[in-house]
Amino acid sequence: MTTTITKRKFNFGAGPAMLPTEVWEEARENLLSYRGTGIGIAELSHRSPEYAAVHADAEARLAALLGLDEDWVVLFMTGGASSQAFLVPMNLGPRGDYVETGVWARKALAEGRLIGDAHVAASSADTLFDHIPTDLDWRGDADYAHITSNNTVYGTQWKDFPVTAAPLICDASSDILSRPLDLSRFALIYAGAQKNLGPAGVTVVIMRKALLERTPQTLPTMLRYTTHAAKH
Ligand SMILES: Cc1ncc(COP(=O)(O)O)c(C=O)c1O
Numbered sequence: 001m002t003t004t005i006t007k008r009k010f011n012f013g014a015g016p017a018m019l020p021t022e023v024w025e026e027a028r029e030n031l032l033s034y035r036g037t038g039i040g041i042a043e044l045s046h047r048s049p050e051y052a053a054v055h056a057d058a059e060a061r062l063a064a065l066l067g068l069d070e071d072w073v074v075l076f077m078t079g080g081a082s083s084q085a086f087l088v089p090m091n092l093g094p095r096g097d098y099v100e101t102g103v104w105a106r107k108a109l110a111e112g113r114l115i116g117d118a119h120v121a122a123s124s125a126d127t128l129f130d131h132i133p134t135d136l137d138w139r140g141d142a143d144y145a146h147i148t149s150n151n152t153v154y155g156t157q158w159k160d161f162p163v164t165a166a167p168l169i170c171d172a173s174s175d176i177l178s179r180p181l182d183l184s185r186f187a188l189i190y191a192g193a194q195k196n197l198g199p200a201g202v203t204v205v206i207m208r209k210a211l212l213e214r215t216p217q218t219l220p221t222m223l224r225y226t227t228h229a230a231k232h
Contacts, residue, residue: 093143102151
């Protein structure tokens with residue numbers, strides 16, 4: 001039985017994102033029978049050429065929307081944005097400078113502390129995260145600098161991104177694709193898909209290919225950015 005949807009309700013919650021009805025209709029059709037083959041896309045092997053093409057197409061579309069060039073690689077990972085909070089220091093190096101602007105920024109900082117030497121470059125915790133700090137104390141020799149572009153709980157957003165000596169990492173979970181980004185400022189951007197891009201379950205990482213050289217070979221295989229980038 002096919003359900004016809006006559007009226008959809010708008011969900012303005014912070015996640016999951018509401019997608020256009022046509023997107024879900026196409027998904028519904030292809031979940032049952034991918035391109036008329038009689039086999040649903042989720043019933044095909046995730047290593048099959050059919051699925052690989054869907055995956056590659058999604059990467060290419062995201063790259064086009066973000067305006068990425070050959071210097072960048074798009075990774076679709078699992079574990080949520082929360083897992084990137086530890087994967088960043090594990091892959092890029094232990095010394096991280098953090099701007100603490102909300103709960104998620106604080107959680108990233110806590111993960112950075114578990115893995116390495118995390119330093120607070122600035123924090124607005126004292127005023128209950130009511131602003132984005134402008135006085136930023138970056139260390140000259142950090143492996144990376146970490147910011148959260150939009151603070152979901154507090155509604156504060158970086159308007160102008162900082163210029164940092166260390167590669168700038170950005171958790172853009174709650175505003176990715178909501179505005180054009182000057183990519184020249186960034187080295188790696190990550191986002192759980194469920195707020196701005198689609199259903200929960202996939203985490204988007206876009207990173208400069210040059211950073212892949214930093215991944216230690218001693219990391220468990222599936223925790224290495226290089227493993228996820230290898231298929232490109
Ligand atoms: C800015 C930000 N970062 C990280 C997260 C956590 O994302 P995930 O549930 O994908 O781990 C959220 C919200 O849930 C968020 O708003």
